[in-house]
Amino acid sequence: MTQKTILRSDELSCPSCVPKIEKALNALPGVAKAEVRFNTGKIEVEHDPAQSSVEALVEAVRGTGYEARPAAF
Amino acid sequence: MSNLVSRIKSAFVHPARRRFWLTVGSGGLIAAGLLARYGFGMVEAWTALMVAAAFLAGSDIAIRAWRSLRVKHFSIELLVTVAAVGALIIGEVWESAAVTFLFMFGGWLEARTMGQTRGALKALLDAAPATATVLRDGDPVEVPAHMVQLGETVLVRAGQRIPVDGEVTEGTAAVSEAAITGEPMPAEKAPGSHVHAGTIAENGLLRIRATNVGADTTLARIIQRVEEAQEEKAPSQRMIERFAQWYTPSIIGLAVAAFAVTQDIRLALTLLVVGCPGALVISTPVSIVAGIGRAARSGILIKGGQHLESAGRIDTLALDKTGTLTEGKPQLASIVALGGIAEAELLHLAATAETGSTHPLGRPIVEAGRKQGPLSTLESLEEHAGMGLSARIDGRIIAAGNRRLMDTLGIALGQEGEAALDRLLSNGQTPILVARDGQLIGMLGMSDMAREGAAEAITRLRNIGIGRVVMLTGDQHGAAEAIAREVGIDEVHAGLMPEDKLELIRKMKADGAHVAMVGDGINDAPALAAADTSIAMGAAGSDVAIETADIALLKDDLGKIPEAMAISRATLGNMRQNLVIALVTVAGLLAGVFSGNVHMAGGMLVHQLSVLIVIANGMRLLRMPKTTAPGGRASKVATARPATVAARG
Numbered sequence: 173m174t175q176k177t178i179l180r181s182d183e184l185s186c187p188s189c190v191p192k193i194e195k196a197l198n199a200l201p202g203v204a205k206a207e208v209r210f211n212t213g214k215i216e217v218e219h220d221p222a223q224s225s226v227e228a229l230v231e232a233v234r235g236t237g238y239e240a241r242p243a244a245f
Numbered sequence: 246m247s248n249l250v251s252r253i254k255s256a257f258v259h260p261a262r263r264r265f266w267l268t269v270g271s272g273g274l275i276a277a278g279l280l281a282r283y284g285f286g287m288v289e290a291w292t293a294l295m296v297a298a299a300f301l302a303g304s305d306i307a308i309r310a311w312r313s314l315r316v317k318h319f320s321i322e323l324l325v326t327v328a329a330v331g332a333l334i335i336g337e338v339w340e341s342a343a344v345t346f347l348f349m350f351g352g353w354l355e356a357r358t359m360g361q362t363r364g365a366l367k368a369l370l371d372a373a374p375a376t377a378t379v380l381r382d383g384d385p386v387e388v389p390a391h392m393v394q395l396g397e398t399v400l401v402r403a404g405q406r407i408p409v410d411g412e413v414t415e416g417t418a419a420v421s422e423a424a425i426t427g428e429p430m431p432a433e434k435a436p437g438s439h440v441h442a443g444t445i446a447e448n449g450l451l452r453i454r455a456t457n458v459g460a461d462t463t464l465a466r467i468i469q470r471v472e473e474a475q476e477e478k479a480p481s482q483r484m485i486e487r488f489a490q491w492y493t494p495s496i497i498g499l500a501v502a503a504f505a506v507t508q509d510i511r512l513a514l515t516l517l518v519v520g521c522p523g524a525l526v527i528s529t530p531v532s533i534v535a536g537i538g539r540a541a542r543s544g545i546l547i548k549g550g551q552h553l554e555s556a557g558r559i560d561t562l563a564l565d566k567t568g569t570l571t572e573g574k575p576q577l578a579s580i581v582a583l584g585g586i587a588e589a590e591l592l593h594l595a596a597t598a599e600t601g602s603t604h605p606l607g608r609p610i611v612e613a614g615r616k617q618g619p620l621s622t623l624e625s626l627e628e629h630a631g632m633g634l635s636a637r638i639d640g641r642i643i644a645a646g647n648r649r650l651m652d653t654l655g656i657a658l659g660q661e662g663e664a665a666l667d668r669l670l671s672n673g674q675t676p677i678l679v680a681r682d683g684q685l686i687g688m689l690g691m692s693d694m695a696r697e698g699a700a701e702a703i704t705r706l707r708n709i710g711i712g713r714v715v716m717l718t719g720d721q722h723g724a725a726e727a728i729a730r731e732v733g734i735d736e737v738h739a740g741l742m743p744e745d746k747l748e749l750i751r752k753m754k755a756d757g758a759h760v761a762m763v764g765d766g767i768n769d770a771p772a773l774a775a776a777d778t779s780i781a782m783g784a785a786g787s788d789v790a791i792e793t794a795d796i797a798l799l800k801d802d803l804g805k806i807p808e809a810m811a812i813s814r815a816t817l818g819n820m821r822q823n824l825v826i827a828l829v830t831v832a833g834l835l836a837g838v839f840s841g842n843v844h845m846a847g848g849m850l851v852h853q854l855s856v857l858i859v860i861a862n863g864m865r866l867l868r869m870p871k872t873t874a875p876g877g878r879a880s881k882v883a884t885a886r887p888a889t890v891a892a893r894g
Contacts, residue, residue, distance in 0.1 A: 182363065183261050185355040187526045192309075195316035211475040211534045213363055237260045237309045 174204050177226050179215040179233065181240035184208070189238065196236045200224040215240055261356065267305050268349040274298035275342050295338035302345035303329050319493060328517040332845060335510055343846030344518055351853030358860045359527075361867075363534060369468050369541060372424040372443035377408035380452075390442070391459030401451045406443060410457035410464075413438045418449030425464060426544040426800040467799070470548065471541045475534050477549030496520030511845075512838065519834040519848035524855040528823035531863030536816030539866050544799040545809045552795040556778045557817030558759045559810060562711050563750060563772070565764035566718035566728055569782060570803070571693040575606055577613040578674050579690035581665045589617055591687040595679045598636040598643045601626035606677065606691050629653065633677070644680040656680045662688075673727030692724065699732040702803035709811055713758065717746045717772065746772035763806060780806060812869060819866055823859045830855035 184190075190208045193215065197206035202223025207216045217229055226242050233240040278294030281287045303326065310322035325348050332341035377390045380398040390408040393399060398414065401407050407420070419431035424443045431447055434440055440453060443464035459465065496516065504513035533550040540547045547553055567573050580588045596614020599607035601623050614620055624637040632653060633646015644654055648666070651658065658666065658678075662685050669676040674690035703714055715736045718725045725739035738749060750772050753760045762769070762776035773779035773794065781794035783801040798805040834851060837843030843851070 182360040183356045185352055185359045187530065191318050192313045192316065192320060195318060196312070199316060209472070209476045211363075211530050212472045213360075214472060214476075234260055236312055237264075237305070239260050 173222070174202075174218050174220050177217045177219060177221075177229060178243045179217065179229060179240040180243045181213050181215065181233065181238050183238045183240075184210055184213050189236065193233055193236050193238065196232050197229060200228060200232055203229075214243075261353075264305055264349060265353055267301055268346065268353055271298040271302035271342065271346045271349065274301060275346055278342070292338050295342040296333065298342040299329060299333060299338065299345050302349045303341070306345060306348060319497070321493070324493070324496065324517045324520060328514045328845065331510065331514045331517075335514075337511070337845070340845040344849045347846065347849040347853055351849075351856060354853075355527075355856055355860060358857065358864065359531070361864060363538070369424065369443075369464070369471065372406065373462075373464055373468075374406040374408045374442075379455075393455050393458045395455055395458065397455050399453045399455055401446045401453060403446060403448045403450065406445050407440050407451070407453065408458075409442050409453065409455040410462045411440060411453040411455045413440060413451055414454050415452035416450045418446040418451050421445045421447055425467065467541070467546065470546055470797075471537060474547060474549040474552075475537050477551060492525075493520070512841075515838050515843065515845045515848055516835075518845050519831075519838055519843065519852055524823075524827035524830055524852070524859045527856060528827045528859050529820050531860050532816050532820040532823055532866065535863045535866040536812055536819065539869055540809060540812045543805065543808055543812075543871055544802075545805050545812070546797040546799065547809065547813065548795050548797070552778060553813050553816050554820075555759070556761065556796060556810060556813035559761040559778055559813075560711060561713040561715065561753055561758040561760045562706060562806070563715045563717050563746075563753070563760060563762045563776065564734070565746075565762075565769050565772075566716055566720055566725055567693060569763055570699050570716065570728055570732055570734075571695055573693065574609070575675065575691045576609050576694050577689060578692040578694070579669065579672075580687065581669070581690065582687040583661055583665065584684065584686055586681075586686045588687075591679060592617065592689070593620065594638060594643050594681065594686075595645050595677065595689055597621045597623060597638050598626075598634060598645045598679075601636060602628070602634055604633075606675065609691065610677065610689060641682050645677055647676070648678065651678050651680060651685065654680070654683070656683055656685055658685055671723055673721070673724030675724075692727065695728050695731045696801070696803055698802065698804050702807055703733045705804070705807035706810065709807055709814070711807075711810065715749075715753075717741055717749060717762075719743075743769070743771050747775050750775045761810075780809070808871075812866070815866055815869060819863060823862055826855060826859055826862070 187210045190210050193208045194206050197203055197215075197217055200219070200223075202220035203217060204220075205216075205218040208214075209216070215233065219229065230240055230242070274294050275298045278291045278298065281294060282291035306322045306329070307326045310320055310326040313320035314323060325344065329341045329345050332338075332344065374390055376387050377393050378385045378387055378400045379393055380386075380400060385400055393409050399407075399409055399411065401418075403418070413434050413436050415436060417433065417435045420434045420440055421431045422441065422444045424445075425441050434446075434451065439456075440451070441464060442457075442462035457463070460469075497520075500513040500516040500520070503516055504510060529550070533553060536553055537547050537550075547556065564570055577592075580592055582588045582591045592610075592614050596611050597620045599610045599614075600620060611620070621638050624640070626634060626636045628634045629646060629650055632650035633644065635642055635644040635654070637643075644650060644656070648658075662678075665688055666676055666678070669688065669690040672690065672692075674692040677689040677691060678685060679687050679689065706714060713736065714734050715738065716725060716729050716734045717738050719741050720739060722737075722739040725737050729735070729737045738745075741749070746769065750760055750762060754775070754777070760776045761778040761780055762773050763780040763782065764773055770793075773781070778796060779794045780796045780798065782798045782803075796809050798809070830851065834843055834848055838848065
């Protein structure tokens with residue numbers, strides 16, 4: 173069961189972080205699709221919560237150097 | 246103690262906070278090093294402190310570079326890491342410390358200012374309340390706003406934000422809709438009124454039946470649209486991103502080549518530092534995010550950078566008349582009493598007769614009649630399809646309708662009647678002739694009123710350089726001319742079919758004009774699609790308008806059009822300024838490096854400054870002043886005006 177989770181970060185300061193975060197998220201198990209939107213600081217992830225939880229996603233983003241939090245929309 | 250430990254731990258887990266403290270630490274070490282060398286002449290201490298500073302700031306950069314490399318991404322951090330390590334190896338400890346510190350410090354400032362640029366949207370996000378008070382089994386219960394069930398009753402007290410879209414079932418309140426429409430004047434809400442999530446009840450107590458919750462509310466859809474718009478890349482942004490893709494690797498190539506040719510390792514490392522494309526890649530997005538965010542604050546939805554760019558070039562504006570320049574609802578515009586009857590009596594009789602009518606022209610007459618006093622009762626009614634009606638009131642027969650009705654009933658207009666009819670028609674009004682017992686007693690002139698503020702909006706459009714303002718309408722020439730005169734439009738094309746409008750827009754474009762079309766409704770769709778920029782009004786209530794238009798005005802306020810144009814122009818100009826700043830910086834730095842005038846630390850400083858200047862320049866857009874709409878709503882004026890027109894007639 174994949175679900176779509178939206179994370180938001182206020183810290184994206186340079187578009188070069190976009191591929192970095194996307195690749196880090198895509199490397200997680202159960203992540204079908206990860207998209208980082210630089211202009212709005214929105215990160216959209218389609219993932220299987222059984223394999224990679226929302227916390228794991230936040231942790232992966234943090235690993236690339238940015239703090240993000242889950243958002244309702 | 247454990248508290249302190251956990252605080253330190255949290256400071257290091259949170260990336261932004263960790264970077265901040267690493268920056269402060271390395272800055273402190275650099276300051277200590279400078280003091281040691283120039284204050285006390287301790288060169289060894291200076292070297293040690295600089296190396297420590299470089300390691301402190303550089304560790305975070307290196308870790309990020311390594312993590313990117315692991316996912317096969319060449320990052321700017323990699324360039325900086327290589328340069329900093331290289332500088333340490335050749336003994337340039339000052340350069341290494343300064344470069345890493347400046348990179349960290351600049352990054353921290355950039356993240357902060359970039360966050361502020363995104364702030365316009367944050368205000369919208371924050372407008373959505375997290376919780377709602379619903380009535381369940383008669384008791385108020387606090388639940389998350391998106392968990393409210395459709396049809397449930399939500400309680401909103403004075404000062405609270407409304408958590409759902411819905412219909413007022415009980416109570417009245419002045420509701421500030423500024424978050425959604427940008428309109429500063431609160432709107433009065435009473436049972437039956439629709440309210441939007443995110444608006445504020447400034448007084449009173451409302452009970453609202455929820456019709457849309459969570460992601461389905463107008464507010465959520467607007468946020469979604471604004472974000473999509475901000476993400477939609479402008480053509481120039483796409484160009485820059487393509488450019489940036491080969492730019493970073495080519496800087497590495499250039500550095501290697503420069504070293505191979507000159508054998509100057511310092512030159513090569515400096516190239517790596519100044520080669521970060523920071524200001525360039527951020528120049529366009531910053532302007533677009535700020536411009537679209539600024540527009541959203543005023544209830545103007547610009548659907549993406551591409552539309553910002555094309556709207557900024559508009560020199561010709563075409564407007565539909567009905568529903569755009571006008572209210573789209575006919576109003577009683579003049580009363581002509583003939584044969585000695587009082588105007589009030591004429592209106593009273595006509596309004597009473599029209600109470601039995603289902604025709605759209607009937608209702609405004611009834612409303613106007615009720616305003617001056619209670620109406621009489623209809624004793625009987627006969628409708629004449631396509632012509633009007635005749636009714637019995639107080640035993641007398643009142644006929645109200647068009648010319649054909651009078652002809653059919655054999656009622657003569659007489660010289661006076663014919664003259665009055667001509668006058669109404671030439672003023673673009675639709676006449677309703679009224680007769681009593683076979684005698685013409687007067688006529689009512691019906692017309693669609695220009696929106697309040699229309700004339701002012703047209704003037705402002707001309708002032709900001711929209712040289713040609715054109716009215717396109719399917720309506721008759723007289724009616725079109727009357728409105729055009731009132732609002733100050735001199736080019737009128739009347740009696741148009743939808744395809745004629747399309748043809749005219751095409752012709753203007755073929756003549757080299759950049760055309761924006763303002764309209765609503767289905768008959769404008771082809772013309773809207775053909776225009777360079779399509780603008781829809783009153784989009785808050787209509788998904789179709791939000792979906793299809795390039796620019797959607799959430800409120801029926803023509804004053805938003807010049808504001809949207811001004812924001813688009815300012816954004817376009819801002820983007821160009823940013824591009825120039827970025828390109829001049831890069832060119833200047835490269836020239837400086839090759840002429841030997843720019844070294845690593847200086848290069849990094851200039852580079853980071855250019856990024857900050859670009860962001861700060863973009864943020865100017867957020868501070869563009871709001872042009873306030875003229876007070877009072879259009880409907881008030883429309884109902885207030887017949888008296889003055891009647892006095893003239």
